[in-house]
Amino acid sequence: MMDVKRVISTIERKYIKNNLKKEERLDGRGLWDYREFKITPNFVAAAEGSADVSLGETRIITGLKYDIGTPFPDLPDEGVCTIMAELIPLASPLFERGPPDEQSIELARVVDRGIRHADCVQTKKLCIEAEKAVYILFVDMYVINYEGNLIDCGGVSALTTLISAQLPEGKWNGEDVEWTGGYFTGKDIVNELPLVITYGKIDDIIFLDPDLPEELVCDGRISISSTEEKITSIQKSGVATFSFDEIKMLCSKSLEIGKKLRKDLNLWQYKANIE
Amino acid sequence: MMDVKRVISTIERKYIKNNLKKEERLDGRGLWDYREFKITPNFVAAAEGSADVSLGETRIITGLKYDIGTPFPDLPDEGVCTIMAELIPLASPLFERGPPDEQSIELARVVDRGIRHADCVQTKKLCIEAEKAVYILFVDMYVINYEGNLIDCGGVSALTTLISAQLPEGKWNGEDVEWTGGYFTGKDIVNELPLVITYGKIDDIIFLDPDLPEELVCDGRISISSTEEKITSIQKSGVATFSFDEIKMLCSKSLEIGKKLRKDLNLWQYKANIE
């Protein structure tokens, strides 16, 4: 595996750090600014839901497929929603061929946890017949271009995919599941809209939405998922350490930034329209 | 992986090419001559059908095993016939240990396609009870010695194996499959006898049945499967390109060579004899 840290020279590292100290970033953003989000829902005809989402030059195309299976014995009336990520070498010379590596596992896990613990996907609505048949949703993210902060781009990509979903509606006929002829949609499945927000840290400077050079030189990152009022997931990665006060400040900031972003993106506009 | 092209020296390459230009081959054959086929059916006692087939020094021993399984939902009254190839290092220093490589996948696929699209294996006869139980046939080819043109040798080996097959006959008893006490044979399964015929190309010279040195120096190959009157499969491999006229000529030649070979081999003689 290539050591991604090496592709950034020491000079570049210093330059980025010094700029951040002056609260300046290479692309002109302030410390607490996001790059622009661009969203195309329903990009994939073969999928039951999909989204092509860009955050600056980072681009992730996500699709949803479903399967019908038996529920887990300890959750007999709940469906399942799994999230996977592929960091394909097409997206960056930094990505290797082969089975999912640590970075893709992290992307899938952090996006999944942000969604799972926020009452976002109403898994009980994915139940067709308790103990017999539930929907299993596969939300698969493909990174098409990598320019830093996959997590926040992936979070919006996965959420938009779920909102855009349109699944054939099944009913239990006593023996088997059959199609009612109708559909149910993201509106029926998705409840809360949790957003995951990632910060980088270099020395004692913290900043929102690291782009690729920033990600390569930073000591660590922290991703915080939240709904309107609550923090629902936190993941620190890398070798940076954070003081207790910094953590408190970032949790507070995440609620604030999340509220604004939720309003700006207005993801419900992407729900499937069926009469 | 070893690069097989390197084992042939530039001098050898020139020599083979110059000979071919003069329509001469190292082993004395003409451009459109096959090496000799030798066939021993029912070589393997543990298999339900088998054949030990040599084409010159190339030798492939194929065996058939079966299983009983549930049919695919979209083909509820058809059995399944799968073809696999193993290029084991015993057969040549050019073969590597490890999972099937490109060459073994190609061998299995080309032989499979030649058979699949020619109405050769009558998959409906492999059905015991629609939606419930069908035969699954495994036709597994082991290359024992490699001296070029595995595909044509494998084609005859797989076909002879199917013809020599003798399977216990099952019937559906409402719940399960049970043995009738009888057997059915290759004669019941095999309909058409498609033969796959392979040509090599070096520069603008095309020739039948490449042996190992020819295979190692040629720019590409084309394998054409046909029944008495129809082309049923084509596979071009390697970096050679063929003109439209060459393709037409080779299709026509394949029907002609196939007809003769089918008569010479007389494969039906190898069918299992059961009264």
Add this chain to the structure above:
Amino acid sequence: MMDVKRVISTIERKYIKNNLKKEERLDGRGLWDYREFKITPNFVAAAEGSADVSLGETRIITGLKYDIGTPFPDLPDEGVCTIMAELIPLASPLFERGPPDEQSIELARVVDRGIRHADCVQTKKLCIEAEKAVYILFVDMYVINYEGNLIDCGGVSALTTLISAQLPEGKWNGEDVEWTGGYFTGKDIVNELPLVITYGKIDDIIFLDPDLPEELVCDGRISISSTEEKITSIQKSGVATFSFDEIKMLCSKSLEIGKKLRKDLNLWQYKANIE
């Protein structure tokens, strides 16, 4: 993979060999002495049976888990007991990460065979309902420290684990298995107490219970399992050859040493106590 033989210098090899010729060993033992066994049963709370066994500095912690499954069709009234071994790199710089290698396969197989052929685990008692439901036992050995002779340590560790077992008792209710509320224990499962005894050979010197340096320099080993009166399994490994007379002598010695060890260890004291 590291070549374990290389870590011992030629000088050390000579020294060990010369000592053995004088019937002396580095740790002061005689040729036919075992290092000390130390046994802690029920070490693992999460397992249905377990044992922490040391033989000198060699230490193996074994645990038992169970599953309920359908019996094999040819053994409709017998449960299954499988034995696995993991040689984890924590235990020795000689162990590599990765899938089980030859040494761990050998450990599991030799321990398994010693048990399997001695009527030790009464697989018929692991049947809940013939053709429907049987216990599947997983006896998994983890090597925690490696100082030679894993096999004899593993044999005692696996056997103690089985004796210490305490499994919820199932009954067949016509459709499914349900818990009776009771338990059955190692006493119900284990019949014979086979012990596996391993000898090393250097040149023409044979000795009991090789420690790590002896194992690294010896030409081969032989492991002999026996019950009170019968030999139940033999496994020779390494490149040593044994004369016919040596084999006879070792079989006889194994019965004798086994009898004494069985008495000294008194493994039945570790059975689960349930009223």
Add this chain to the structure above:
Amino acid sequence: MVLLIKDEYPEKLFQENGKRLDGRDKKELRPIKMEVDVLKNADGSAYIEWGNNKIFAAVFGPREVHPHHLSKPDKGILRVFYRMATYSVFDRKRPAPGRREKEISMIIADCLEPVLFLELYPGTAFEIFIQVIDADGGTRCASTTVASLALADAGIPMKSLVTALAVGKIDGELVVDLSGIEDKAGEADLPIAITWFNDEISLLQFDGEMDLSELDTVLKDAKEAAKKIYEIQVNTLKNKYISIQNNIEKEKGGED
């Protein structure tokens, strides 16, 4: 129990008015849209929408070969990695690349290599990553076509572009550019690629049953249809250079 709606094949592949199910005539292509330079991190890239197919191709190279023992002292190597997204097909594909994907990768590599001058790049590799995001029949041909465009976008010297499409037989009729449903429910499928520098065939597969005269006809149809696709490829590249030139002139204008 797997999916509620089954991937069933229609009984007929022609409508009563003689048109194909998607309204096309027998020799009509599906709508095709191409773009180049779509992925910033690649040395060259292209994107194609062909019917419902949506495919990205990225080219990297010439660069070092990993693992090193695959490199050749006398020429560069071309490696193609064709991959389908799990959600690009009716039944979710398993994430790990399957045999089919490896086989198609090899076929596309063989088919593109004749137009490259690999002997000029000893010891190095060109790597083409192809990602099928949405699949609807003919992905190997669309992938070949878009990969050839990505090679051109990377500025790699080529003898010519390569164009591929699938022709075949459905309900007994010869047609060009099989759609997904026609590919599955039809009788014969013949993917073909043409290297324009010598007007020859560099990819040829066939599965089905045809006599010699049918084959003859269908090959002719294929070549005609390929020419139309080739024009789209050329125009896509031209537009890129026009747009670059416009930018340059704009900048010059700005400088004045």
Add this chain to the structure above:
Amino acid sequence: MVLLIKDEYPEKLFQENGKRLDGRDKKELRPIKMEVDVLKNADGSAYIEWGNNKIFAAVFGPREVHPHHLSKPDKGILRVFYRMATYSVFDRKRPAPGRREKEISMIIADCLEPVLFLELYPGTAFEIFIQVIDADGGTRCASTTVASLALADAGIPMKSLVTALAVGKIDGELVVDLSGIEDKAGEADLPIAITWFNDEISLLQFDGEMDLSELDTVLKDAKEAAKKIYEIQVNTLKNKYISIQNNIEKEKGGED
């Protein structure tokens, strides 16, 4: 049909007397026992029993990096391999390491690296193997704690020890040191590690739902509880040196 006894969650996680199911108060830790130098073949090792958790850690290094291409010319690398025994959990774990184990390995490595001076060991690796023999909630924290002890036992220069534990919310109440059942049936789980040299947080994960004031409280509780665990770590190391010293003095005495 899998297991006869199900891994069911209780309805309530507090008893009527306000104690937790295992009899603890909200801010009470489970019993913790540590030992160092328990594995003869490692450069350093430690063992922890924390509630029902039983975990070994072995440190090797600085040593050569396999495979070599992972080594870094400017600093040493830290590799952590966290593994669970198949029998350490209620449902037998499959033997091959899963994604969860790889993820936790990475998290522990990130969390320990800040206390090491890796820049002093260019081109080499420290490898920590962690084996969970018995698991009962909070294994990643217990593993971090015991691994830090094993590093110290190996005599590797460290800025400080690292201490980790999980705090969380069960039945609406904030508690420290979640047990296995509390982890599964509770509402929120927050594993945290503290690097004492700077009093900062080097591992932080959270899953559940908390508002800002709850988070504030639970972080304070975590720090207080971590201090108690830290004392056990320090005493374990002290006892080792006392015991070594005693042995030396005994020997000296013997010499007299």
Add this chain to the structure above:
Amino acid sequence: MVLLIKDEYPEKLFQENGKRLDGRDKKELRPIKMEVDVLKNADGSAYIEWGNNKIFAAVFGPREVHPHHLSKPDKGILRVFYRMATYSVFDRKRPAPGRREKEISMIIADCLEPVLFLELYPGTAFEIFIQVIDADGGTRCASTTVASLALADAGIPMKSLVTALAVGKIDGELVVDLSGIEDKAGEADLPIAITWFNDEISLLQFDGEMDLSELDTVLKDAKEAAKKIYEIQVNTLKNKYISIQNNIEKEKGGED
């Protein structure tokens, strides 16, 4: 639902006339046929038919070791790859080599190594590939026997040939050369190999139950039976050299 005809074991393994099911006496071997030099691409090769067993062995070496780190500076290494064809057994074997095949490979290597002079070939490898095409009990012994022949065919210096066979106990009686059915339905199985240069045992496995006197008897029977097989091995090699000599003389005759 798997196979229609079950792989069932007979109740008795002796017929009423005291003969074994295949008509043999207790100390009688199955028919054995050997051939050498059967695979043109190998440095040495051999083929054996032993009852229904059909096995090929190919020897390559001394040659370079791949991967290189397996090579030893002070001696050559012997690697054996024992593989069974999927169709060689009653229930189709999965194509990938299983644990059993790897274990038997190791056992055969250990058992052949004593007759080789590996110290004369530092840094190189001898590789023996064994392919079981048809299996009927005793494949590891037949494989050892045929591999030793392939080594001799390759002209590799050897202290002696190696001969292996399985003896055992069926229906309470000691017999030599267990057939497939006897191996599965019998009570004890003892594969053994003899290195003739020292008349010692280089492979020994045993599974079953025997007291010391039974073991004593069965080992003696094994040695006697092995001698008969050894003669076939020697004759097979002799015939090869006779046939080569005949060819040379024919050629000489031709030259005259």
